[in-house]
Amino acid sequence: MTLTLPITFSPDVQAAKDAGKAIVALESTIITHGMPYPQNVETARLVESDVRDNGAVPATIAVLKGKLHVGLRDEELESLGQAQNVAKLSRADLAVCIATGGTGATTVAATMIAAHLAGIHVFATGGIGGVHRGAEDTFDISADLLELAQTPVTVVAAGPKAILDIPKTMEVLETQGVPVIAYGQDALPAFWSRASQYKAPLRLDSAADIAKSAQMRTLMGLPGGQLIANPIPEADEIPVDVIMPFVETALQEAEDQSITAKQLTPFLLGRIFELTEGQSLTANIALVRNNARLAAQIACAF
Numbered sequence: 001m002t003l004t005l006p007i008t009f010s011p012d013v014q015a016a017k018d019a020g021k022a023i024v025a026l027e028s029t030i031i032t033h034g035m036p037y038p039q040n041v042e043t044a045r046l047v048e049s050d051v052r053d054n055g056a057v058p059a060t061i062a063v064l065k066g067k068l069h070v071g072l073r074d075e076e077l078e079s080l081g082q083a084q085n086v087a088k089l090s091r092a093d094l095a096v097c098i099a100t101g102g103t104g105a106t107t108v109a110a111t112m113i114a115a116h117l118a119g120i121h122v123f124a125t126g127g128i129g130g131v132h133r134g135a136e137d138t139f140d141i142s143a144d145l146l147e148l149a150q151t152p153v154t155v156v157a158a159g160p161k162a163i164l165d166i167p168k169t170m171e172v173l174e175t176q177g178v179p180v181i182a183y184g185q186d187a188l189p190a191f192w193s194r195a196s197q198y199k200a201p202l203r204l205d206s207a208a209d210i211a212k213s214a215q216m217r218t219l220m221g222l223p224g225g226q227l228i229a230n231p232i233p234e235a236d237e238i239p240v241d242v243i244m245p246f247v248e249t250a251l252q253e254a255e256d257q258s259i260t261a262k263q264l265t266p267f268l269l270g271r272i273f274e275l276t277e278g279q280s281l282t283a284n285i286a287l288v289r290n291n292a293r294l295a296a297q298i299a300c301a302f
């Protein structure tokens, strides 16, 4: 018996593929590990309609009972959003999960792999993983960065999450040859805040230029994707001086409780949600939706 990849497209995504319509990939770790229920499922639905309102078809990606799903039905989204102890899948775990009939949510890295397999060029998320603070001792560097270096998908995020070491994250991306492009401003956005204190290496002001740059990479035979750093809308941002004390507290608690590896990012996001009394979640929802709108425009420009 020959083994084939169990990949399944939702009816919407299959129809979009057949019609050559623009498609935007969406990840599922943000649903299972990034936000509490029921806001996670509500946000996933809103993000899907933002993609549709901007002329593209959304394809939320996850592994369900050993099948790689590209596009989830509403009931699948709902049950994933309520499920407990779902695996968080990155490049290292994806094949094992599929081979053993498991269920798991895809991170930025795993979603990029799935999007590329499905022929999807653009993907929207909240924030990418990166180099964690103290990485000089822990070596905790997200696989998202190395995925950006090798898989040709344009990822729209609101910059690296502010829980990370931003300068070290930028250094790794530069070493790996990943273009980090701020959209419409010079400053690098910092997830909950519109601007970090760092300047972005590159800036583009239109979806058309972003699509063209990706296509140029392909023509040049350059592997890897692009990271588009899209600032959170002004009305929804939490300024750096307001959010950073909460980030510091959460980081200290993680250290005190020896929380590391895959558990670290979900722990930090959860604690910051509690410390800000939900304000970080409201901002997170706004920024993902903003990224979905831009990603749809880029996908249409391809």
Ligand code: PSU
Binding pocket: 027, 029, 030, 033, 034, 035, 106, 107, 108, 109, 125, 126, 127, 128, 129, 130, 141, 142, 143, 144, 261, 262, 263, 264, 265, 269, 284, 288
């Ligand atoms: N964006 C969000 N919330 C999230 C994530 C992104 O707004 O929870 C997820 C993505 O799946 C990303 C992951 O790949 O966080 C990073 O995890 P780590 O730091 O363990 O690599």
